[in-house]
Amino acid sequence: MNAPTDTHSVTLDPQQWTFAAGEDESLFQAARRAGIRLPTICRNGTCRTCFSRMESGSVRYLVEWPGLSAQEKQEGFILPCVAVATSPIVMVNPHAEKTADAAG
Numbered sequence: 726m727n728a729p730t731d732t733h734s735v736t737l738d739p740q741q742w743t744f745a746a747g748e749d750e751s752l753f754q755a756a757r758r759a760g761i762r763l764p765t766i767c768r769n770g771t772c773r774t775c776f777s778r779m780e781s782g783s784v785r786y787l788v789e790w791p792g793l794s795a796q797e798k799q800e801g802f803i804l805p806c807v808a809v810a811t812s813p814i815v816m817v818n819p820h821a822e823k824t825a826d827a828a829g
């Protein structure tokens with residue numbers, strides 16, 4: 726049996742949708758599990774299609790060199806396809822959509 730991992734609450738602005746993100750999955754994967762689609766193409770941290778601003782919270786990355794400058798990281802920009810929540814997060818992505826099978 727796998728040990729349970731911590732989960733953190735993620736709030737999407739401006740939609741005010743929330744979902745739970747585990748420390749073993751990307752924010753993109755956690756959102757998709759909750760029926761929320763974030764815009765993506767590469768899903769490996771290079772294309773920047775998922776580029777989002779984090780208003781609060783903290784993340785770690787699944788890849789060594791996510792496609793963000795040091796300044797962008799400092800300003801709170803993240804790449805949700807390779808970012809993992811390490812605390813509760815509020816992030817801005819006006820292009821997020823609910824998938825057809827999403828409840829609510």
Ligand code: FES
Nearest residue numbers: 768772773775806
């Ligand atoms: S989808 Fe390409 S960087 Fe996130």
